[in-house]
Amino acid sequence: xxxxxxxxxxxxxxxxxxxxxxxxxxxxxxxxxxxxxxxxxxxxxxxxxxxxxxxxxxxxxxxxxxxxxxxxxxxxxxxxxxxxxxxxxxxxxxxxxxxxxxxxxxxxxxxxxxxxxxxxxxxxxxxxxxxxxxxxxxxxxxxxxxxxxxxxxxxxxxxxxxxxxxxxxxxxxxxxxxxxxxxxxxxxxxxxxxxxxxxxxxxxxxxxxxxxxxxxxxxxxxxxxxxxxxxxxxxxxxxxxxxxxxxxxxxxxxxxxxxxxxxxxxxxxxxxxxxxxxxxxxxxxxxxxxxxxxxxxxxxxxxxxxxxxxxxxxxxxxxxxxxxxxxxxxxxxxxxxxxxxxxxxxxxxxxxxxxxxxxxxxxxxxxxxxxxxxxxxxxxxxxxxxxxxxxxxxxxxxxxxxxxxxxxxxxxxxxxxxxxxxxxxxxxxxxxxxxxxxxxxxxxx
Ligand code: SAH
Numbered sequence: 265x266x267x268x269x270x271x272x273x274x275x276x277x278x279x280x281x282x283x284x285x286x287x288x289x290x291x292x293x294x295x296x297x298x299x300x301x302x303x304x305x306x307x308x309x310x311x312x313x314x315x316x317x318x319x320x321x322x323x324x325x326x327x328x329x330x331x332x333x334x335x336x337x338x339x340x341x342x343x344x345x346x347x348x349x350x351x352x353x354x355x356x357x358x359x360x361x362x363x364x365x366x367x368x369x370x371x372x373x374x375x376x377x378x379x380x381x382x383x384x385x386x387x388x389x390x391x392x393x394x395x396x397x398x399x400x401x402x403x404x405x406x407x408x409x410x411x412x413x414x415x416x417x418x419x420x421x422x423x424x425x426x427x428x429x430x431x432x433x434x435x436x437x438x439x440x441x442x443x444x445x446x447x448x449x450x451x452x453x454x455x456x457x458x459x460x461x462x463x464x465x466x467x468x469x470x471x472x473x474x475x476x477x478x479x480x481x482x483x484x485x486x487x488x489x490x491x492x493x494x495x496x497x498x499x500x501x502x503x504x505x506x507x508x509x510x511x512x513x514x515x516x517x518x519x520x521x522x523x524x525x526x527x528x529x530x531x532x533x534x535x536x537x538x539x540x541x542x543x544x545x546x547x548x549x550x551x552x553x554x555x556x557x558x559x560x561x562x563x564x565x566x567x568x569x570x571x572x573x574x575x576x577x578x579x580x581x582x583x584x585x586x587x588x589x590x591x592x593x594x595x596x597x598x599x600x601x602x603x604x605x606x607x608x609x610x611x612x613x614x615x616x617x618x619x620x621x622x623x624x625x626x627x628x629x630x631x632x633x634x635x636x637x638x639x640x641x642x643x644x645x646x647x648x649x650x651x652x653x654x655x656x657x658x659x660x661x662x663x664x665x666x667x668x669x670x671x672x673x674x675x676x677x678x679x680x681x682x683x684x685x686x687x688x689x690x691x692x693x694x695x696x697x698x699x700x701x702x703x704x705x706x707x708x709x
Contacts, residue, residue: 273303274310282313288694292356305350306421308367315340347422351458357403375435385687391503392688399690399698408520410512411503412443415520446514506531508553509581525685529703530554533649539608549575551611556584563587597637610638611649618654635669642708655700662702681705
């Protein structure tokens, strides 16, 4: 990709959209797009605020230097560069407040900066999110590192064309020399972005590599880095966090395989956990495996059998005895609390109940029920670790849920820690959507 000599494509947005950018956000919704001229899906565009009186005067071109006849008429103002999506409700994702002429260079620099950030702030693990979309100013791209495997997700049109893939893959490969790069495809996302269907699989990075790297590989210091594009042969490795070991199967499991955003919360929960512990929504045992180091007995609950099978293998790898129960958490908590079962530590880490603002109320009811049941089952002095990864349920909402559950169950709760996502999922001020995970640790009396 070479720098474009012709005038770059331009998107004109409303004052409301521009105000959003000026307030630090990077998204502009389609409803705030006033005009789109000669723009390809996924293109890098110049973004400008519509001039005029704030009405939809897309064709009104007012130069910043021209004398304006009316003081209410605003000039067209440039806001910088963005990725454009022709399909998503989020039409614009800003990448720079300045015009970007060389997108390849920008992407390479941002990837290097993302890697440097992790080198500086991530510790006690060889599995972490290397690129967190807006959190790393690379909106629409997710890359997770699991030891020697990279797992990536393309979430927007901008990252999908082959030339762009070549850029980010070659940069990642040059920096990390991973054994394999795997793409995890979310068909729903591709449909929303109107991208052609694609299978999850390993990515053939050979074509994307820089010559120097290709030479090194051919020199025999390593075996090939990947198999044929779209291959579904098992790609496995082992990773560790906080001294706990995990097996990783790159083409299995949810998301890119693990919930790396909880890493620091596992360690925090372990600090307070004791006695008999129940890890509800355990997935592959993230909390349970940590709790097993300090608790007498640990039980992990999940509705997914494959997740529990992986959890059990992880327990064996760590030499731990953990009881796994395949059940609907709501049913199990109801049955257990009705039966008067007691625990010293309970973790609640449900999936995102509120995927949109419309489902927020229902989600809050779900959180309330779970927390109420858990509080009823905790012995005096017990520890509750309660999480929510729904962006649409705020930290304040979760605290409200917890207070009302405490009132209803006549328990007194003291917050030990009010936590968020791990540092490899950086949340950017101005883009509140980048802060989504809440984790409250409290002691119950
Ligand atoms: N605590 C986990 C992540 C949990 S993700 C970790 O740290 O790795 C949410 C989990 O909830 C998924 O594993 C999913 O299979 C499970 N799940 C979703 N609905 C459920 C339900 N109704 N009952 C029990 N488990 C459920």
